Amino acid sequence: MKIGELARRSGLTAYTIRYYEQIGLLPAPDKGTSGQRDYDASILVWIEFLGRLKATGMPIREMLRYAALRQTGPVTDAARRVLLEKHRDKVRGHIADLQANLLVLDAKIAGYADAEERTETNGQHQREPLRARHARTR
Amino acid sequence: MKIGELARRSGLTAYTIRYYEQIGLLPAPDKGTSGQRDYDASILVWIEFLGRLKATGMPIREMLRYAALRQTGPVTDAARRVLLEKHRDKVRGHIADLQANLLVLDAKIAGYADAEERTETNGQHQREPLRARHARTR
DNA sequence: CCTTGACTTAGAGCGCGCTCGAACACCTAG
DNA sequence: CTAGGTGTTCGAGCGCGCTCTAAGTCAAGG
Structure with a gap:
């Protein structure tokens, strides 16, 4: 899935998706030879969860802490x-x-x-x- | 009441009080010969109400609409x-x-x-x- | 082939709601 | 009389969360 489609399906804009990646809220996806981002559908689940955190007023800094823990594995x-x-x-x-x-x-x-x-x-x-x-x- | 005391009693900072006045959210109080703001205690009621609007997520622009209506009188x-x-x-x-x-x-x-x-x-x-x-x- | 449109990056800009710095004036206690 | 605390204005700056521009690359349909 390319960024445009993910944008449509997630409700975020492509700008926002790149921004989230840049700050570490979204994992960097594979980029083929063309340098274009190629997303796995599973990212949608994570984006939806982030949306709930956001909707309940969690600041991005705290989402980053959560994302970092998640990245580290089940120990966290x-x-x-x-x-x-x-x-x-x-x-x-x-x-x-x-x-x-x-x-x-x-x-x-x-x-x-x-x-x-x-x-x-x-x-x-x-x-x-x-x-x-x-x-x-x- | 001078601005410092109003700040203490309202929970706003003096900066914020001047800012609110500047944008029209608070009425401009009398200023004596010294040019210092002199507030009537009744302003506290209005500030408290603004606080409730703010706490419930009303943007300043909309509070301004309300404040303007209020200013106009009971017709509104x-x-x-x-x-x-x-x-x-x-x-x-x-x-x-x-x-x-x-x-x-x-x-x-x-x-x-x-x-x-x-x-x-x-x-x-x-x-x-x-x-x-x-x-x-x- | 050529066009069109989606993609890439780095960095600037924006809307909101304050928050503060600078430079100066005034009031009150000692 | 003087020090220090509080006040004044104006405009700049900040933190947040995006949002967009510019300039260029790439992919796919006619």
């Missing part, structure tokens, strides 16, 4: 597990933060919605008392 | 609500993605844990499990 399994566990905990914390902030956001939105409802009520029923209606409609 | 309430609702939906989506990726991460970690357990189990039947295995597997 425990270290890799530890690395992933730490990352997982960070992700969990991040999700918790997001959820907390989401609550505040919801409250803020509810505030705006209330204000709008009051405005509409005023507009349509100027002579009617507000407080009773509002209490009921919420 | 509906627009602000819409903006926040869209953002909230993005955040929800993001959380869902994170949770999905977390499952994969957990599975991967479980895989490593299994492997280790197998190794340990093997090891229990040997005299010096780790060192011996290392020597061989390298």
